[in-house]
Amino acid sequence: MTKVTVVSAHGMDWVWRTGGTILKYVQAGADVTVVCLSMGERGESASAWAEPGQTAEKVRALRLGEAEKAAAVAGVELRTYDWGDYPMVIDNDRRLEMVRLLRELRPDVVLTHGRRDPNNPDHVATADLVEAAAIWSRAHGRLPAAARHVVRQIHGYEPEFPEFCDFTPDTYIDISDVADQKLEMMQCSQVQQFMIEVYEQRARYRAIMAGLLLERKVTHAEAFERFLPAAGDLF
Numbered sequence: 001m002t003k004v005t006v007v008s009a010h011g012m013d014w015v016w017r018t019g020g021t022i023l024k025y026v027q028a029g030a031d032v033t034v035v036c037l038s039m040g041e042r043g044e045s046a047s048a049w050a051e052p053g054q055t056a057e058k059v060r061a062l063r064l065g066e067a068e069k070a071a072a073v074a075g076v077e078l079r080t081y082d083w084g085d086y087p088m089v090i091d092n093d094r095r096l097e098m099v100r101l102l103r104e105l106r107p108d109v110v111l112t113h114g115r116r117d118p119n120n121p122d123h124v125a126t127a128d129l130v131e132a133a134a135i136w137s138r139a140h141g142r143l144p145a146a147a148r149h150v151v152r153q154i155h156g157y158e159p160e161f162p163e164f165c166d167f168t169p170d171t172y173i174d175i176s177d178v179a180d181q182k183l184e185m186m187q188c189s190q191v192q193q194f195m196i197e198v199y200e201q202r203a204r205y206r207a208i209m210a211g212l213l214l215e216r217k218v219t220h221a222e223a224f225e226r227f228l229p230a231a232g233d234l235f
């Protein structure tokens with residue numbers, strides 16, 4: 001069974017950027033685990049902070065509820081950390097925790113943020129962490145108690161503003177069949193309603209290239225940028 005691990009900085013990042021691809025993997029019988037390092041309670045919850053007397057704890061609980069609902073729609077396991085956001089601080093304990101997690105989950109495919117995002121340092125910190133942890137996870141001398149694991153594929157999902165992020169897609173996943181279900185996942189968020197239109201439009205745009213490459217009708221697609229080189233006996 002294919003194992004997929006998705007690592008997001010914040011509670012709903014994964015839904016907008018790769019919710020459709022997750023649904024496709026679930027449909028194909030894959031074992032998908034979504035990991036959220038924080039809930040984005042400080043940096044991505046502006047509308048919730050409009051309420052008088054609001055606290056980070058309350059916003060976190062609200063965003064956690066949204067992420068749990070979306071995970072239930074997708075039928076995936078959700079693992080959450082409370083590492084805080086804006087800024088998200090990655091120390092050595094957290095680096096080793098990500099190594100431990102990769103060795104526990106043993107994914108064939110890892111999906112996370114793209115490497116560059118000047119609008120969101122937490123996304124960059126998460127991408128850096130995942131990429132580095134994948135390298136450390138294969139080291140013979142690191143955490144010898146857990147079996148080493150080689151991550152062969154990491155794909156960065158599309159940022160909100162790709163034009164600022166040097167985002168150059170090299171892979172398009174056709175999500176036409178699950179677009180309605182992805183919409184249902186996105187609608188689990190009250191706090192970031194505006195993102196629904198952003199990623200609905202993006203999916204329709206990415207569908208153009210996906211349709212050209214696949215030579216079939218594609219209405220929605222998600223785009224990714226590969227982190228690691230591929231190797232084989234032939235192309």
Ligand SMILES: [Zn+2]
Nearest residue numbers: 009010013044
């Ligand atoms: Zn985010």
